[in-house]
Amino acid sequence: MKKELPYWDEMEQGFVTRTLTEMINKTGTWRTFKPVIDHSRCTKCRWCIIYCPEPCIHMEASNSDEKVIIDYDFCKGCGICAEECPVKVIDMVEE
Amino acid sequence: MKTVEPILLSGNLAEAYAIKQLDVDVVAAYPITPQTTIIEKISEYVADGELDANFMLVESEHSAISSCLSAASAGARVFTSTSSQGLLLMHEILFITSALRLPVVMAVANRSVSAPINIWCDHGDIMPQRDVGWIQLFAESAQEAYDKLIQAYRIAEDPEVRLPVMVNTDGIILSHTYEPVFLLEDSEVASFVPWKLYPLRLDPENPLTMGAFGYPEYYFETRYQSAKALEDSINTISEVDEKFGEISGRKYGTVSPFRCEDADVILISMGSISETIRATVRKLREKGEKVGMISLKLFRPFPFKEMISLVQDVKAVGVVDRAFSPGAAVGPVFNDITSALYLSKMSVPCVNFFAGLGGRDVRMAEVEDMFEKLKEVANTGVVKEHRYYVGLRG
Amino acid sequence: MPFKSIKSLEERPDFFSPGHGLCPGCGAAQIARIVTKVAGKDTIIVTPTGCLEVSTTTYPATSWKVPYLHVAFENAAAAASGIKVAYDALIRKKKISKDANLVVLGGDGGTADIGLQSLSGALERGERITYICYDNEAYMNTGIQRSGATPYGAWTTTSPAGQKTLKKDLMGMAMAHRVKYAATASIAYVRDAANKVEKAISLGGPSFIHWIQPCTVGWRYDPKLTVKISKLAVKTGLWPLYEYYEGVTKLTVEVPKRLPVSEYLKLQGRFRQIMNKPEELAKIQSYADGLAGKFGLGPVAQ
Numbered sequence: 001m002k003k004e005l006p007y008w009d010e011m012e013q014g015f016v017t018r019t020l021t022e023m024i025n026k027t028g029t030w031r032t033f034k035p036v037i038d039h040s041r042c043t044k045c046r047w048c049i050i051y052c053p054e055p056c057i058h059m060e061a062s063n064s065d066e067k068v069i070i071d072y073d074f075c076k077g078c079g080i081c082a083e084e085c086p087v088k089v090i091d092m093v094e095e
Numbered sequence: 096m097k098t099v100e101p102i103l104l105s106g107n108l109a110e111a112y113a114i115k116q117l118d119v120d121v122v123a124a125y126p127i128t129p130q131t132t133i134i135e136k137i138s139e140y141v142a143d144g145e146l147d148a149n150f151m152l153v154e155s156e157h158s159a160i161s162s163c164l165s166a167a168s169a170g171a172r173v174f175t176s177t178s179s180q181g182l183l184l185m186h187e188i189l190f191i192t193s194a195l196r197l198p199v200v201m202a203v204a205n206r207s208v209s210a211p212i213n214i215w216c217d218h219g220d221i222m223p224q225r226d227v228g229w230i231q232l233f234a235e236s237a238q239e240a241y242d243k244l245i246q247a248y249r250i251a252e253d254p255e256v257r258l259p260v261m262v263n264t265d266g267i268i269l270s271h272t273y274e275p276v277f278l279l280e281d282s283e284v285a286s287f288v289p290w291k292l293y294p295l296r297l298d299p300e301n302p303l304t305m306g307a308f309g310y311p312e313y314y315f316e317t318r319y320q321s322a323k324a325l326e327d328s329i330n331t332i333s334e335v336d337e338k339f340g341e342i343s344g345r346k347y348g349t350v351s352p353f354r355c356e357d358a359d360v361i362l363i364s365m366g367s368i369s370e371t372i373r374a375t376v377r378k379l380r381e382k383g384e385k386v387g388m389i390s391l392k393l394f395r396p397f398p399f400k401e402m403i404s405l406v407q408d409v410k411a412v413g414v415v416d417r418a419f420s421p422g423a424a425v426g427p428v429f430n431d432i433t434s435a436l437y438l439s440k441m442s443v444p445c446v447n448f449f450a451g452l453g454g455r456d457v458r459m460a461e462v463e464d465m466f467e468k469l470k471e472v473a474n475t476g477v478v479k480e481h482r483y484y485v486g487l488r489g
Numbered sequence: 490m491p492f493k494s495i496k497s498l499e500e501r502p503d504f505f506s507p508g509h510g511l512c513p514g515c516g517a518a519q520i521a522r523i524v525t526k527v528a529g530k531d532t533i534i535v536t537p538t539g540c541l542e543v544s545t546t547t548y549p550a551t552s553w554k555v556p557y558l559h560v561a562f563e564n565a566a567a568a569a570s571g572i573k574v575a576y577d578a579l580i581r582k583k584k585i586s587k588d589a590n591l592v593v594l595g596g597d598g599g600t601a602d603i604g605l606q607s608l609s610g611a612l613e614r615g616e617r618i619t620y621i622c623y624d625n626e627a628y629m630n631t632g633i634q635r636s637g638a639t640p641y642g643a644w645t646t647t648s649p650a651g652q653k654t655l656k657k658d659l660m661g662m663a664m665a666h667r668v669k670y671a672a673t674a675s676i677a678y679v680r681d682a683a684n685k686v687e688k689a690i691s692l693g694g695p696s697f698i699h700w701i702q703p704c705t706v707g708w709r710y711d712p713k714l715t716v717k718i719s720k721l722a723v724k725t726g727l728w729p730l731y732e733y734y735e736g737v738t739k740l741t742v743e744v745p746k747r748l749p750v751s752e753y754l755k756l757q758g759r760f761r762q763i764m765n766k767p768e769e770l771a772k773i774q775s776y777a778d779g780l781a782g783k784f785g786l787g788p789v790a791q
Contacts, residue, residue: 005312006549007316011317013257013320014194016305017303017549019550021506021507021509022506022508024508027507030513051676051679051715053511053522054509055505056507073507074508076513077513078513078713083716084717120582120584147581149578151574153610154607154613155610158567158606158607161568161571161607162574165535165572168571168572187561292584292585297558297589299530299555299589302556303556304558306546306557306559307559308542309548
C-alpha cells in the first residue's frame, strides 16, 4: 500500500527510517520464471534457503513436519535455488 | 578552577580548555596550521587523564569529520577542528552532517586557501562553506572563542536544533595571540551544557537506518527539514547567549553594534578585524564624527532582522569582506547584507571593502580611510565605486 | 569452527529484509544476508555509496534490521571507526552499557579506489572493525565502469577493449597493515565464509575480508549462475580461499586439481572478446598459476 507522501515535518529528524522493505516493496512482480519445489523429493538440506539473495525461502514447521516455503511476494525468479538444489527438485516454471 | 582574575591564553588554548570542561567523548582531528595547537593541547589533556575522551588520530580531515559524524550518530559528544585546505577537504561531509542532524562541533581557525599557499588569516576557507547547513558563529577574541565554543554545544544538542556548529576564530590573529581570558568553573560548564543520550542514535536495541537514499519525491522535504531547522535555530542561539550571559556576565548577540545610535555611516565586519574597526570608531567619535560599526557574530543562519533594525536610519553602509567571491558582483558578506536591505525595501547606499586577505594587516589608518569613503557617499548620496580593495598594490 | 553444518547457519535469524531493489541473483545481497546472519543482532552496519547502499535504503524503507549508516563513498572505514570509538568511550564513561560489532560492507570502488585512504587509516590505527569488501570488480552502481579491482581482460563501459592491467592486491595491502585477521571468501563456500566472518568479528579487528561477488549485469551471465561462477573462481585458482592470522597465511579450501581459467571466463560475457585470443587467455592462466604457486593450490587438471 503506498501511503500518502509525508510532509517535511512528518519525517523523523535527519530522515532516519525503520520501515522495512518487506512491508512496502513486493518484488515478486519482477519475476518471469517461478521456482516450484517438489516437496515429495525435497531433502530439506537448506541450500536453497542459504543461497537465496532476497531472502524469501524459509523453513516452515507444521505439526511434527517441516517444509521449505518460497514467499512469492518477494521471489524475483533468479533461479539460483533451482540451479543449486543438490537433488534437483526445484523447477523454474514460466508464469 | 574559578578565576576571578583572567588567565593568559591564546584563542586555541582557550578553546582546548573549553573542550576539556565540556567533557567531550570523541575527538577526531588532523594537523593543520593554525589550528594545530588546539589538538596538541587536547592530546595532552587526554594523555594526562584530565579529559576522558578517545582521540582519533586520523589520516585526513575528510576522515576526521567522517569519524565525528559517525561518533555523533552513536550518541557521543564530539569535537574536531581545522583550517583552510582541511576545511575544504571536509566540504563534502559537512552537508551530510547537517542533513543527518548530527550535533558535531568544530573550531575553525580561519585561514586563506591555496594557491599560493599561505598560512595566515582570511575568510577564504569559510565562505565556500556558506551553504553546508551548519550554524556558523564568529569570535573576535580568545575570550569569545572560549565562550562561543561552550555555547556551541548547548545550541547543537538542543533537541529542536540538532545541527552541527562551527566556531570561527581568525587564524594566527586570534588562534595564536595570548589574551587575558576569564574561565568558568568546570561545574558551571557541566551544568550549562548537560549531556543527554539522544534517542535517534545507532543502537542495536532500537535499530534504525541513517543516511538513506532519497528519490525526488523525498529529497526536497529532507533538505527543507534541515534548512528550516537552521533558520529557526536563531531563536535558540539567542536564548543560549542570554543564558550564558547570566552565568558569565558575557553575552554577544547575533550582531554586536557599537555607537550606531546616531551614526551616519556604519561599517559591518566579521572576526578580529572588528576590534580594529571598533577602536577606530572610538577614535573618530572623539573627534565628533558620527560613525558606528557592527560586528557580525552569527553568519549562518544570517541574522537578517537584527541587522536591518540597526541600519534603518544610516546614510551609507560599508561591508568588509575578508574573502573574494571571484566573478560575483560583490563579496559574500556584502551579498547577504544587501539582500537583507532589499527584502526590507531599504535603499541605503552600500560599499564593499575587500581587506585583510592572506593575513595582510588592516590598520586603523586604513579603516579611517574606509570611513572617509563612506562619508563621501553619505554626503553626496552617490556610490562612485561599489568595491574597494584595501591596500591592494597597483 | 562454529558453523559445522548449513543448518546451523540457516537457523540463525535474518537481519536482512526482502523487498530490496538489488537485481535478481545479486551476489551482494547474498553476502549482506550471510554477514548479518553471522554478525547477529548486536551489530551496526556501515556501507559506502554503492549498489548495496542505494538498493537497500530507498527512503522511507530499509532492508536492514540492524542499525545502519551510510555517509559517503570514500569514508566507510572512518565512519565505522568513529562509531566503534564512540561506543568504547560511552561504555568506559558509563553512559551506555552494551557494545556493538562494527561491520563495513563496501564495494570494490569504495574500498580499493576512493575509500583506500580511509581504510588504510583505520587499519593502521588498529580500529576494532570488520571491513568486508564485496568485490564485483567494477563500478556497478554507476553502470559498470572499471575500477582498480577490475581483472585483466574484462570488458567494462570504460574499458571497452578489455582491462589492460591486473587487479589491485587488496589482501596484500591489508596484510601489509598487519591487521588482526584477513581472509578471502566466496559464497560458493558459504560455511568457510561464515566461519571467517565470525572469526573476524570475534577477534575484534581490524579485520579485512575480501569477498568475490559475481554481478549478473556487469559480468553478463544468467542470474542463476551466481554461485556456480563463485565456485569456478575458486576452482580455477583465480580466487584462492585463505586466511591470514598472527602473521601466518593458510589455505582454508584446498584445490588439489585446478580447472583451466577458461572454464570460469567462458560463462561471463565480459570476457567474450578475449575468449578466442589464446595469448590473452595465457596471461590470465599465468596469473592464476602465480596465485596457485603462492598459496599452494594443485596443478591444472588435464
